[in-house]
Amino acid sequence: MAVAIAEAQFHVLAVDDSLPDRKLIERLLKTSSFQVTTVDSGTKALEFLGLHGEDASISVHADHLDVEVSVNLIITDYCMPGMTGYDLLKKIKESSSLRDIPVVIMSSENIPSRINRCLEEGANEFFLKPVRLSDMSKLKPHIMKSRCKEHYHQEEEDDLLSNSDSNTSSNPTNNSSGTDTISNPTNNSSDTTDNSSGDSCSARKRKVEARKDEISPKTSRPRHS
Amino acid sequence: MAATMKLSTLGYAASMLSTGLLDEQFQKLLLLQNKSDPNFVAETITLFCEDGEHTIGELTKRLDKQCVNFDEVAAFVHKLEGGSASVGAKRVKNTCIRFLDFCKEKSRDGCLKTLDTLRVVFYEVSGKFKDMLQLEQQQAEATK
Numbered sequence: 001m002a003v004a005i006a007e008a009q010f011h012v013l014a015v016d017d018s019l020p021d022r023k024l025i026e027r028l029l030k031t032s033s034f035q036v037t038t039v040d041s042g043t044k045a046l047e048f049l050g051l052h053g054e055d056a057s058i059s060v061h062a063d064h065l066d067v068e069v070s071v072n073l074i075i076t077d078y079c080m081p082g083m084t085g086y087d088l089l090k091k092i093k094e095s096s097s098l099r100d101i102p103v104v105i106m107s108s109e110n111i112p113s114r115i116n117r118c119l120e121e122g123a124n125e126f127f128l129k130p131v132r133l134s135d136m137s138k139l140k141p142h143i144m145k146s147r148c149k150e151h152y153h154q155e156e157e158d159d160l161l162s163n164s165d166s167n168t169s170s171n172p173t174n175n176s177s178g179t180d181t182i183s184n185p186t187n188n189s190s191d192t193t194d195n196s197s198g199d200s201c202s203a204r205k206r207k208v209e210a211r212k213d214e215i216s217p218k219t220s221r222p223r224h225s
Numbered sequence: 226m227a228a229t230m231k232l233s234t235l236g237y238a239a240s241m242l243s244t245g246l247l248d249e250q251f252q253k254l255l256l257l258q259n260k261s262d263p264n265f266v267a268e269t270i271t272l273f274c275e276d277g278e279h280t281i282g283e284l285t286k287r288l289d290k291q292c293v294n295f296d297e298v299a300a301f302v303h304k305l306e307g308g309s310a311s312v313g314a315k316r317v318k319n320t321c322i323r324f325l326d327f328c329k330e331k332s333r334d335g336c337l338k339t340l341d342t343l344r345v346v347f348y349e350v351s352g353k354f355k356d357m358l359q360l361e362q363q364q365a366e367a368t369k
Contacts, residue, residue, distance in 0.1 A: 020273040020308040027257050027265050079303050108307045130250050130310045133257070 009035040010143050015045045015076035015088065016106070025075065025106075025131060032136035037071075042083030042091075045074065051095055071101055072143045075127075078107035078114065086118060093122040102142035106131055233364065237357045246350050251313030267358055273312045274351040280305045281344055288336055298336060299328035305343075316346040 012034045016022045022038045029036045039045050049071060074092065078085040085105050092098045105118045108129040115126045124142045127135050238255065241247040258265045280301050287298050306321035308314075320343045327335030 016307075018304050018307045018311075019276050020269050021311050023265070023269045023272055024254070024257075024311045027262060027269075030262070031257055031259070077307070079300075079307075081300055108303075108310055129307055130253075130313075132253070 009033055010072040010140070011035040011037065011070055012139070013045060013048060013071045013074045014038045015040075015042060015074065015080070015085065017041060017077065017080045021077065021129070028131060028133055028136055029075075031133060032139070034136075034139070042076070042080060042085065042088035045076065045088055046091060049074075049092075049098055049101075051091065051098060072147070073102045073104065073139055075104040075106060075139075077129075078105050078118070079109075086121065089118060089121050089123055100146045102139075102146050104139065104142070234357055234361045237353070237360060241350070241353055241357075245315060246353065247313045248315040249313065250310065254312060267361070270312055270354045270358070273308050273314065274354055276308055277305055277317070277347050277351060281340075281347060284340055284343075288333065288340060293331075293333050293336070295328045295331050295336075299325055302328060305347075314347075314350045317343070317350060320346050 012029050014022065014025045014029065014036060016025060016038070017040050019040075022040065026036050026038050037048065039048055048069070050069065074088075076085040076088055083091075085107075089103050089105065092101060092103055099122075102124040103122065104125040104127060105123045106127045106129050107114065110128055118126055125138055235255070238247065238251060242249075242251065254266050254269060283301050284298060287293060287301070302321050302324045306318055306325070309317035309321060320339060324336065324339040324343060327339055
């Protein structure tokens, strides 16, 4: 079980109303070692993310799962009926619980004003369709930069399993080892911005530690199970 | 049982590529297929064929009216354009692009004429896709 957690993949939510396009983006993401969930509309994406018109934490609405629903990146088509990818982007950026999740927009049309509009609204990247395998390598850097919040939940489990001082996890000295882990994430990509986000991560880690008891039971299981 | 397409199927695909029915995107699809998802290409092109048929039906219905909602029509065409680009159905994609221009101009005649072309190119490629999948299926059964 320790190995499974150490190798946990990044989770991408892909939004596209077209069936063959969803199939393709799913394959591209899986080939690039991402865990993938696909939905066919912006509305369903927001439902999956736990947003029902009000701020809600990502974990709240995962009723059918016994773990938190944690999405590391959202990739969405621009042109969709009802809620467009741009509308979805806006809703995500307006939500205090979701705004840190990187968003990538896909479109089959190369319209500079559209691209700029999305980037100005907070999109991290814009891909022209058909999306290529090489585009997938652009996703991880965005995830790593915004990883702090989710990484500490992950790290809590990693620390308890691999660290012999698990009983001292509320000890301030563990904060530095936590920051070190951020610099050397399990997924092998080193990103200098991780160091600069370390301070805010430390602050958040203290908050996470205070909530340690609220984390799902599996994090407090014996290390060497 | 090889997870990759059989040689004869690849040959079929190659002829579609050389006649301009498909573009290099289809080759990328083939490369994406692997042991963990050995039916990826078959499933994707099947989805494209089913989706495309449904779209052409909707377009026919919507253009049959005197008062056409060009935004709705464009939305369907756009979706098919995306799907065709994803599987490499070049002629379908290009026809959709022209179709979208007529939608912007709100030209019912232009749309109707392009829909006729779309039907031809779509059924041409979807017919070949179905033949290719059937061939693959037959070969798979023959080698069991």
